[in-house]
Amino acid sequence: MPDTVEIGLGRSARRGYHLADIGLVPTRRTRGSAMVSTSWQIDAHAFELPLVAAPSDAVVSPHTAPLIEQLGGLAVLDGEGLWSRYTDAADVLAGLDDETSTLQRVYSEPVQPELLRQRIQELRAAGVRVAIRLSPQHTVELAPHAVAAGVDLLVIQGTVISAEHVMQEHQAGLNLKTFIADLDVPVLVGGVTNYQTALHLMRTGAAGIIVGYGAHAGSSTHSVLGIDVPMATALIDAAAARRDYLDETGGRYVHLVAYGDLATGGDIAKALACGADAVMLGESLARAAEAPGAGMYWDPTASHPRLPRSLVHDVALGDRPSLKEVLVGPTSDPTGERNLFGAVRRVMGKCGYASLKEFQKAELIITGGR
Amino acid sequence: MPDTVEIGLGRSARRGYHLADIGLVPTRRTRGSAMVSTSWQIDAHAFELPLVAAPSDAVVSPHTAPLIEQLGGLAVLDGEGLWSRYTDAADVLAGLDDETSTLQRVYSEPVQPELLRQRIQELRAAGVRVAIRLSPQHTVELAPHAVAAGVDLLVIQGTVISAEHVMQEHQAGLNLKTFIADLDVPVLVGGVTNYQTALHLMRTGAAGIIVGYGAHAGSSTHSVLGIDVPMATALIDAAAARRDYLDETGGRYVHLVAYGDLATGGDIAKALACGADAVMLGESLARAAEAPGAGMYWDPTASHPRLPRSLVHDVALGDRPSLKEVLVGPTSDPTGERNLFGAVRRVMGKCGYASLKEFQKAELIITGGR
């Protein structure tokens, strides 16, 4: 029954499935979009959309975070991004081009903890729930500043993360379990790609787990590192870990946030149907007119000083729609890249489900992709 | 034996097959094309070709319907299309371009029930069998007008339909079972994509079921909504529902009309061999010189005001053949897109079958597509 085959003498591997490999199967009972809810709640925070805006400087800035909040989602500012490195981050953004070397240069400027605090205070002043992303390497150093400044939700995120990262002996490692226990704010951690890592991260006390590393049209992690996340399988596996963790804790529910291979409303719907509670979107939002990337998208792996793992790439072909059109429409674009959550709502109805929680049980079919 | 695999821990999915994934296997007994019949009869209506022209304004108009009837097929006029919205529909058609926003604008004009009645009367005057398509949302309102005007066959069709659509409480829903029982004309309903929905729709008393939502070269339903119909599997499943319904009713045969992924004669033949009684064609016919779309094709999903799910696209590369050449040839085009039913007749002979009913048993092989 498990889809495992021998790929060479004495060595087996599972077959993984990408979202592109599967399709949703409508049921014999459909319902109108108006009777469908896409609302999502994590910890004390409720959202109209199951949306986390990715911590990319091309997407989330002190200026776009309130807009994303207003449209129903959660915006995550990169705590180690340009806004924590430059007082005049907007000017730096305006000077970017699509060269990786330019990115590497501007991101080589050190993070200033005071600036990070200041950005959080600005966001609080704007009345939004403040979520900040820190890398596992710098969490120990920077998290206290974020917490002191009043962060609402902390996102500890690297390409691939684990609960037990072995560091050099003279370095202070990050013990996620004790770290999270000591924090007063809920924590999202990731990315993870498999059952074991997901379960171990759940046991650290995280409120949510990020599944995937944010693969997008410009990603090359699969080429550079040989790591490729078949997202449908990764989400279903993480959902199994969530179920097992729920059992072992007698009811602690950990949220799953899908991150990667989410270009269209259909992709998002399939991720939710595989067990995600919400999706983290970067590239899709970078396309919006309001996006600070000015039509380009890049994520934190694009500026790595020695081994970049994604391209700065142009995501705005032709006109740039409003963030509202991208998220909830209406739109005249038939590609599936706009009115993303209008599409989710519609397909939930066609599959007969009224809430995201029910929709996680939708029937799937392997289609071989298109 | 069922092709079901575990795609993640504790979650299984069936493997679905597209028409492109399979091929027909000729048998040891072949027969000449002249000894093959492609005739099809549904209710009291007999046709030389197993052809239903899709309710697209790019294909069926009061002017092309008689031509399609004369060539042996059944033309379905969109009861909510331009001919029911504008007195001067021909002028509106002439003013279209390939912008989705233009489509959205012209289709925002309200449907006029009187105009619908008038179009039906025009068609009756032309001596053709009148088939009208209504959406599930507007069937309750518009069907009485169609029936009063003398429609011969009613087509109730949305992208995906079910027998039990849950609407908002203050809305009058469409109870297909009582609705169809009260009608005097035969009804085609769809689209459906799986066994359960097909069986439930059969139980409403429909004369035929449409399988698929009309995927064509410009479709994006799979991107926008994440729904993808592996047509070979969907047809075979619906044929199983037909068999079970035949048993439970002691002999009521419900017709299956395949709609989608039908670009060539080979595609049509494969759909028939998977159990279809007829095929609904849109894009192929839009290519004809007589088509009202003037070389463009679009279907009702292309004009959705908030979430369009297909492109208006150019289907006429180079010259535009006559509708006769497209349907029954002769042709000099070797792509398989013309003389569609000449090809069907020929491959039925090569597989050794004399009638469509027998051809539904043809041997299939999985080829992996080309």
Place this chain on the structure above:
Amino acid sequence: MPDTVEIGLGRSARRGYHLADIGLVPTRRTRGSAMVSTSWQIDAHAFELPLVAAPSDAVVSPHTAPLIEQLGGLAVLDGEGLWSRYTDAADVLAGLDDETSTLQRVYSEPVQPELLRQRIQELRAAGVRVAIRLSPQHTVELAPHAVAAGVDLLVIQGTVISAEHVMQEHQAGLNLKTFIADLDVPVLVGGVTNYQTALHLMRTGAAGIIVGYGAHAGSSTHSVLGIDVPMATALIDAAAARRDYLDETGGRYVHLVAYGDLATGGDIAKALACGADAVMLGESLARAAEAPGAGMYWDPTASHPRLPRSLVHDVALGDRPSLKEVLVGPTSDPTGERNLFGAVRRVMGKCGYASLKEFQKAELIITGGR
């Protein structure tokens, strides 16, 4: 063990494999090319190469047949081609272009039995073994002329053929069994695509069976008719029929000639390893400088008056090599399209086999194609 899956409820299909899906596995014992023989013998006729030149007017003419014979292969002239329709066939060939309609026009001229006789006599005068292809429809009428003129080998070939073709009642059908029994010359028949048809054709007394319908880069039979031959599977199935027929006759060996999807030396080698005794090549030879098609290739399905199933297409990109370079090299072309049988000889050695008969047992691996 048989690779059969349920593709829909209650309906199963086998998985077929194309030559592109498999690879040859070298063994632990290799041998030098000089110790390898590619010789082939069918009936009384021995050949240095397992090569049958396809009955395409773009390849075989009274002028190229002797050249092909001299290089080690068997040339088949199309008995219903231009050389049987026109006294000045060379002029007609010179006037062709790449329009299907032009082909349809020139092939609408009737076949003249006297001209067919004359061509055979010319070939005999040139000292070659004469092989003529006739279509199943015209075999009864034309075969006596071919035999009277001294044909050495008769090829009865349609796209797909069967031992029992049901014709209209007033037509004289072709009973292959009695027809072949009455003939003094060996007969090749085809194409076939499966075990049953192959076995039935073997029982007609044919010396050889053609497997496949000659799919090439310009073929559209799979689009037009929905018939697609996974060649590796078709050959292995036909070899199983050959084995069973050998048993039931106590030793009659029927030759298998692979026809289709043979673009490179590797493709040819894989066909032989799947059980073919020889390959029928068209497109590859049409590339040669001496080919009558002047750089274009077409087969008999390209000129069908109502439903053409392949393109006239340009196969000579850049320079045109000699027929000798195409067949046995040497070459400077690294694409695998030249020195076809030098490549076969080399890979037979790398797999450790000295003769074609042994090579039919070579180990295969499914590679998923490239």
Place this chain on the structure above:
Amino acid sequence: MPDTVEIGLGRSARRGYHLADIGLVPTRRTRGSAMVSTSWQIDAHAFELPLVAAPSDAVVSPHTAPLIEQLGGLAVLDGEGLWSRYTDAADVLAGLDDETSTLQRVYSEPVQPELLRQRIQELRAAGVRVAIRLSPQHTVELAPHAVAAGVDLLVIQGTVISAEHVMQEHQAGLNLKTFIADLDVPVLVGGVTNYQTALHLMRTGAAGIIVGYGAHAGSSTHSVLGIDVPMATALIDAAAARRDYLDETGGRYVHLVAYGDLATGGDIAKALACGADAVMLGESLARAAEAPGAGMYWDPTASHPRLPRSLVHDVALGDRPSLKEVLVGPTSDPTGERNLFGAVRRVMGKCGYASLKEFQKAELIITGGR
């Protein structure tokens, strides 16, 4: 459990997996790159990188060998390449173009054993460990010269090699077992593609086995010969042979060197995770500014006088990085083609392994490729 299916009646084949078909799965325990070692030792020779530079004249010359050694790898000079044919090899290299016929011409000049000795002496004088590649056909003649001149490691390499090559009777064959036993220097032999051949070659006493024939972007061996190596399967099979040979000898460990389909750091990592001890790289290094191929790559199969099996092709799009950037970075290139071993080190850490030997046990998943 073994992934074997019937591809036709009575004939089975295994499914092989390419590196592109699989991905690496990170584990629940990660470690920093600084705690990872990529060191490799074969016989008495230790290297910082598991790298063998392929014996292509486009990559290894007396001038680049010291540089490759210095960066941590082993350079193999082609003992039958231009440096053994011409005193002024640098001039000959400068005069090359991308025509196969030019290559065939310059490589038709005979190998001069004295020149081979001289090159080895030059390399020794430069202080590098000297590895020379000879073809199986010329090993008997040339190896004594290489040994006399002081070669450190001998590489006997053809496309596909076996322990028992059957030659023409009047030729002196190469008996690898006695030949290797009589040599004082360690020997690498290959390429092999399967378990049996690998095991037999191990029994000749070779220090290492080369798996694969060096497939690269310009390769056509799969087209020309029909041989295709699904590299993941071939490596895993060879690792099984290594395990069995270790058992039967009570502890002799034979190294596996992967050669082919290695374009990125991810490909290299996957090869190591499939059991390789090191990788042989050609095309990747030909891209470097210092490479003698001046931006072009070719391997010994490209100059075959009668049947070339790969293209001379341009591998330097845009700028040419330093060899250091290609091998160990840093880089601004996000494609995965530079900083190859920085990437390997990083992914080893993400999978939680500290040494190459442990990394051979990394978990794999079938991803279907990208």
